[in-house]
Amino acid sequence: MRSRAIGILAVATGILLGGALGFAQDPAKRFLLRYDRDNDGKLARDEFPARIKHLFDRIDANRDGYVTPEEDAEFRRVWPKLSRRLFVASRDPDFANEKYGEHRRNVFDLWRAEGEGPRPLVIYFHGGGFRRGDKSSVNSALLARLLEGGVSVAAANYRLSDVAPFPAQMHDAARAVQFIRYHARKYQIDPERIGATGGSAGAGISLWLAFHDDLADPDSPDPVARQSTRLACAVVYAAQTSYDPRFIQKLFNTDQVESALIAFFGMESAKDVEDPKFFPLFEEASPLNHATADDPPVLLFYPQPNTPLPPNSRGSQHIHHPKFGFVLKEKLEELGVECVLKLREDYVGQDLRSGPVDDYVKFFFDKLGVQRP
Numbered sequence: 001m002r003s004r005a006i007g008i009l010a011v012a013t014g015i016l017l018g019g020a021l022g023f024a025q026d027p028a029k030r031f032l033l034r035y036d037r038d039n040d041g042k043l044a045r046d047e048f049p050a051r052i053k054h055l056f057d058r059i060d061a062n063r064d065g066y067v068t069p070e071e072d073a074e075f076r077r078v079w080p081k082l083s084r085r086l087f088v089a090s091r092d093p094d095f096a097n098e099k100y101g102e103h104r105r106n107v108f109d110l111w112r113a114e115g116e117g118p119r120p121l122v123i124y125f126h127g128g129g130f131r132r133g134d135k136s137s138v139n140s141a142l143l144a145r146l147l148e149g150g151v152s153v154a155a156a157n158y159r160l161s162d163v164a165p166f167p168a169q170m171h172d173a174a175r176a177v178q179f180i181r182y183h184a185r186k187y188q189i190d191p192e193r194i195g196a197t198g199g200s201a202g203a204g205i206s207l208w209l210a211f212h213d214d215l216a217d218p219d220s221p222d223p224v225a226r227q228s229t230r231l232a233c234a235v236v237y238a239a240q241t242s243y244d245p246r247f248i249q250k251l252f253n254t255d256q257v258e259s260a261l262i263a264f265f266g267m268e269s270a271k272d273v274e275d276p277k278f279f280p281l282f283e284e285a286s287p288l289n290h291a292t293a294d295d296p297p298v299l300l301f302y303p304q305p306n307t308p309l310p311p312n313s314r315g316s317q318h319i320h321h322p323k324f325g326f327v328l329k330e331k332l333e334e335l336g337v338e339c340v341l342k343l344r345e346d347y348v349g350q351d352l353r354s355g356p357v358d359d360y361v362k363f364f365f366d367k368l369g370v371q372r373p
Helices: 002-025 027-035 050-059 069-078 080-089 140-148 168-182 201-211 245-252 259-264 270-274 276-285 323-335 355-367
Strands: 095-099 107-111 119-125 152-156 189-199 233-237 298-302 339-343
Touching (some): 119 201, 140 152, 140 355, 168 189, 168 201, 189 355, 201 233, 233 355, 245 270, 245 323, 298 355
Parallel strands (some): 119 152, 119 189, 298 339
Antiparallel strands (some): 095 107
16 A cells, blocks of 8 residues: 555656656746746746846736736747747846955846857946946846857946945946956856947946056956956947046037036036046046057947937936947047947837847957857
8 A cells, every 4th residue: 555655656746747847948937937936827027037027018918917828938939039038138147246346336247158168258337327227237138149149248336426436437347357357267258258338327337448558457466456457349328438528518519517427526516527636537537538549349329319409408418419429430430440330310110129239249249259149
């Protein structure tokens, strides 16, 4: 009797385990297993990963507030490429909150791509006017596409301007690059193939690293500080190519000062723009001022329409304007440095969320020496 009970239990266990393993081996269904916190066999909106939550309504076909296995399967059948990328984008980082410095915001996440040998890396720096923002805002579509193509991805935080003014933000970003380079073997990263990306403030940081002279200190007792801060390429969007308020005022025929720049430079008010003690900071902070003929290629995209602005435009009107891109492109062309400038008008009739990402990925693959999948 005991042996029969054990036999029945073994069969039942085998069926359950086999079903569970079969379920777990299906990437589409692993997604449900991972995020179904209440084990009800479906996903509510608050169970969806933040990076892909914007697609919840698209997958929830009957609009009942839940994504069922059937809806998930249908979405993956109709949108196979997109669904594969969504699954990758929802993946937790292989290394979370890795500390690269002393401050609590000196942390990064890293997703390791599959492939033989050390992988190239793209590091993301978030936007937010240097006053806010977080590494969790990494573009899910770009993350998925890069991982799919064998490119690892990191997303880093940095000190904000309420804690420390410039150059803290740029130096933190440089330190993150140096830290990853020093630990390249741990992260399985090719230290010679590192690119950067980000929007707005993160774009400015990426360009600053791309153009600035190497911050490596070969005589430092700190082995991390001896690492190079140079990049192989950068892809940025809504970038400020100069942070010099005087330059910006002239470029846009305005007497206004973007409020984020006041905190960024540790000024008391917009009147401090006229204080000579800040002039060296304005000039040092501006990526445009550091561009030289040996700099890496860059791609810039501006989602703001390329239309003229009225005189005395507010900072919110001009701080992401494509004029910043035209100024940089003109200088880089004179230097013989590749600069691809993409405008909103280049994607008429296309989805602004996917069209630019296609170009970002192609650019990264080309400049990082990746064979396109």
